[in-house]
Amino acid sequence: MKQPDYQLPYATTLEVRDRCLCFRTQRAARTLARRFDAALKPVGLSNGQYSLLMSLNRPEPPRMTDVADFLAMDRTTLTAALKVLQRRGLVQTAPDHKDRRNRRVSLTPDGHALLKEAVSIWRAEHDALDRELDMDPAALRAMMEGMT
Numbered sequence: 001m002k003q004p005d006y007q008l009p010y011a012t013t014l015e016v017r018d019r020c021l022c023f024r025t026q027r028a029a030r031t032l033a034r035r036f037d038a039a040l041k042p043v044g045l046s047n048g049q050y051s052l053l054m055s056l057n058r059p060e061p062p063r064m065t066d067v068a069d070f071l072a073m074d075r076t077t078l079t080a081a082l083k084v085l086q087r088r089g090l091v092q093t094a095p096d097h098k099d100r101r102n103r104r105v106s107l108t109p110d111g112h113a114l115l116k117e118a119v120s121i122w123r124a125e126h127d128a129l130d131r132e133l134d135m136d137p138a139a140l141r142a143m144m145e146g147m148t
Contacts, residue, residue, distance in 0.1 A: 032129075039125040043118045044088075050122060052081055053107065053115045056091060061106035063096060072148070090114060 016023060036047035045053070055070050056062065062070075068078045082105060085091040090111035096102035107115065130137040 035129070036122070036125060039121055040118055043114060043121065045114070045118055048081065049085060050115075050118055052078075052085065053090065053111060053118075056105055056107050056111070057115060061094070061104035063102045064093070064105055065102065067105055085111070 033047045036050070040047060040050050051071065052067075055067055064075060064078060064082075068075050071078070073081075082091055082093065086093070088110075089108055091105055092108055093103045093105050096104050133140065
């Protein structure tokens with residue numbers, strides 16, 4: 001049966017599967033996220049929540065725009081993620097005393113305690129992952145950093 005002219009050949013799908021860096025990176029990111037979601041489940045965090053909490057572990061509370069930029073997410077997505085953590089009493093927001101239009105985000109004492117507990121899980125999982133990689137983990141991180 002002849003393929004209609006408006007359809008792409010299946011070979012194009014295979015080409016994208018085999019060549020597309022974006023596809024491969026997204027697939028690897030989802031696989032890694034599931035792995036760390038499972039590892040962090042005992043402390044009630046997802047990988048994304050852990051990353052967000054870790055991004056707040058700073059000497060001074062960052063502005064929401066700085067956190068969004070650091071995590072490469074839009075402010076709407078960040079606000080939704082923060083609401084979940086706020087309801088759990090792990091983070092708090094406050095107006096920026098220099099510019100009331102901005103908000104600063106910080107860990108609460110409970111947030112610090114949970115992050116301290118979670119980091120040992122993250123380290124153990126990351127050590128296992130580093131041992132499983134077929135290449136030098138530092139080289140892989142450097143390559144990925146060059147893409148951002």
